[in-house]
Amino acid sequence: MKQLSKDNLSEVEKFAFEVISKVNVNFSKEHENYEIDLAISEIRRYAAQSKLTPQEFFQARAYLSKGMLTDFDGEILKPYKKIDFEMFNQVEIAYIEYKKIDKQRELGIEKIKIFLEPPKPELTPEDKKRERIKFYRSDYERLQKEGKVLGTLIFYDLIKKKRLEKVSLKFVENILDNFVPETTGISRSKEPQPIKLTRIKKQDIKVFFIDVVVNTYIEKNKLKELSESEWIDYWESIFESTPRSDRN
Numbered sequence: 001m002k003q004l005s006k007d008n009l010s011e012v013e014k015f016a017f018e019v020i021s022k023v024n025v026n027f028s029k030e031h032e033n034y035e036i037d038l039a040i041s042e043i044r045r046y047a048a049q050s051k052l053t054p055q056e057f058f059q060a061r062a063y064l065s066k067g068m069l070t071d072f073d074g075e076i077l078k079p080y081k082k083i084d085f086e087m088f089n090q091v092e093i094a095y096i097e098y099k100k101i102d103k104q105r106e107l108g109i110e111k112i113k114i115f116l117e118p119p120k121p122e123l124t125p126e127d128k129k130r131e132r133i134k135f136y137r138s139d140y141e142r143l144q145k146e147g148k149v150l151g152t153l154i155f156y157d158l159i160k161k162k163r164l165e166k167v168s169l170k171f172v173e174n175i176l177d178n179f180v181p182e183t184t185g186i187s188r189s190k191e192p193q194p195i196k197l198t199r200i201k202k203q204d205i206k207v208f209f210i211d212v213v214v215n216t217y218i219e220k221n222k223l224k225e226l227s228e229s230e231w232i233d234y235w236e237s238i239f240e241s242t243p244r245s246d247r248n
Helices: 009-023 033-048 054-065 085-116 125-146 153-162 169-178 206-220 228-241
Strands: 180-186 200-202
Touching: 009 054, 033 085, 033 169, 054 085, 054 125, 085 180, 153 228, 169 180
Parallel strands: none
Antiparallel strands: 180 200
8 A cells, every 4th residue: 555664564553443443343342352353454465455545545435435436337336334355455446447537527628628718829919909009099089088098007007118107295195185095976966865875985095096197197298189099109109119028
């Protein structure tokens, strides 16, 4: 048996007593010592040629008790209540076969998953550029309609790549002064309103800061006044001017 030294009898005996304990064998009171010695001898004989580790042996027994192991004819093996060399071997063979089939089943499932959901090919530089331009165009439309962009994190990274990382402390203080950790949907109207549950929206200070920086940058540089093509060229030129190692 793997992990058990054939020269170390204490290991084998420890395993033997654990097997006897878990199998819960009923020994006769008259011949208890003799029957225990016989059981230990049987377990030693099995352990000397077994291909399983002690952990696998007990796992096999757990599978056996759940009706998961079958013989060569496909019949479910019954849990054993005695120490029997041949029974141990039969369970071991069934366990090894079960694990082999289970492994094949896992590989089969994995192949099916790969077939049904093949890995997406990595985008080429041209594909990535098309995605960027699609994003620029989408947020340009939003800027014209709503007065602000949504993908501020992407624009923020581009702004940093332009080495515009220094901001005045006064600017930061103004942002912090206007930051509210939680906002509610409470109406300020004096008109009677139907009773509604107050919805609290938590704000992240970093997200708030980035939103303010980006939209202030756009306003200060009058980027809203650009045409769509000029807007796209503006941001794409920043991206293209950065070293390849810094590009996302």
